[in-house]
Amino acid sequence: MEKLPVHRKITYGIGQLSYNTPAFFLSAYIYIFYSPLQGRILLSAYIVGLSVFLGTLIQAVANPFIGNWSDKSRNRFGRRKFFLLTGFIPLSIFFFLLWLPLTTGIRLAVLLTFYLISYNFLFAYVVLPYLALIPELTTSPQDRVVLTTVSAYFGILGIILASVLPLVLFMLKFSYAVVGGVIAAIMFLSMLVVIVTTKERPIGEVAPKDYSIAKAFIQTFKNKTFDRYIIAYLFFQFGFYFFLSSLGYVVERIVMPGNPSFNSYVGLFTLVAVLSTIIFSPVLVRYSARRGEKRAFILFTGLLSIAMILTFFIGFTHIISNLMQMILIMIFSGLGLTSYFILPNAIISEIIDED
Structure with missing residues (x-):
């Protein structure tokens, strides 16, 4: 069994930057950009929320169809x-355009909705096949573990970039x-690296998929453990992204009221949370x-929910500044966020084994 070269593992992992960096930045900043509490309001927060919802809905609907399309594709490029190859440029x-x-x-409301629907569809169009590349690159179980690990590290790096770049x-x-343009350039370059350096197995070596989308859905949801997991995970995703998207408003109104540079502090607080997640990850692994x-x-998700509740009490005490209260909460939230970064893939692998 031929081993995958180290540089191919690294270049595949670089593709995670085109995935995590824009997703994290978009969730944290889209509302305070279009509908800040101070300064020029471009659109109502209700309209922004509706546009975000429609874009997310399109991505959710597109995911299974693109996955099925990709499975059955027999294109000469792989x-x-x-x-x-066909999606990474328009995605970037x-x-x-979301930030311009x-x-x-x-007209802006219509344009934003169009941008978000297009972005979310292209996100599914590019990211799903990218994530499905691992079995195409190697048949070695060891190589696949390394690829997954390298990707996880680059995923964390992508989130750090999404925090540091706005901060600076x-x-x-x-x-x-400018910030959106820099992140778009990162998306373009990181996916270009994957395209240039990735070599898929020849089409003839890939077993054709003869199942339909309907059959795949039925087969998947017959697994009761998966059903329970996916419901819990959907609620967790909702809570996490609600926390992330509302963070800007908490900083703008409570932590840094009247400070015109409050948006840079959003990057600081998310960076603190991500770094504390890295520090606390061994605690989760051991537990x-x-x-x-x-x-x-259940436990670590509960800890994250406590961190979310604690943001309500910022400013109730003046023993320490609101800034320090927020930093301490973000450090604590990092403990809960470990469940988001580490556990889902591990749980899914066990569900697959059970299936």
């Missing part, structure tokens, strides 16, 4: 690379368009090894 462009409002009023660039008084992944997921 059944996964074809999607990367639409992400950049070209009009106002109802907003401090230097650069606009959202899950002793008590099981299910109990670990």
Whole structure:
């Protein structure tokens, strides 16, 4: 069995930057960009929320169809690379356009909705085939574990970039368009690296998929453990992204009221949370090894929910500043966030084994 070269493992992992970096930045900043509590309001938060919902809905609907399309594809560029090759440029462009409002009023609302729907569809179009590349790159179980591990590290790096870049660039008084452009460039370059360096197995070596989407859905949801997990995970995702998207408002109104540079502090607080997640990850690993992944997921998700509740009490006491209160809460939230970064893939692998 031929081993996958180290540089191929690294270049595949780089693709995670085109996935985690824009997703994290978009969730944290889209609301305070279009509908800040202070300064120029481009759109109502209700309209922004509706546009985000429609974009997310399109991605959710598109996911199974793109996955099925990718499985059955027999393109000469590779059944996964074809999607990367045809989607990564428009994906980067639409992400950049989100931060470059070209009009106002109802026209901007329509334009934002169009941008978000297009971005979310292209996100599924590119990211799903990218994630499905691992079995196409190697048949070695050891190589696949290494690929997954390398990808996880680059995923964390992507989230760090999504925190550091706004922190630095907003401090230097650069606009959202500049920050969005830098992240769009990262998306473009990181996926270009994957496309140039990735070599899929020849089509003839890949077993064709003869199942339909309907059959795949029925087969998947026959697994009761998966049903329970996916419901819990959907609620967790909702809570996590609600926390992330509302963070800007908490910083703007409570932590840094009247500070025109509050948006750079959003990057600081998310960076603190991510770094504390890295520090606390061994605690989760040790606990899950002793008590099981299910109990670990419940406990550490509960800790994250406590951190979310604690943001309500910022400013109730003046023993320490609101800034320090927020930093301490974000450190604590890092303990809960370990369940988001580590456990889902491990739980899914056990569900697959059970299936």
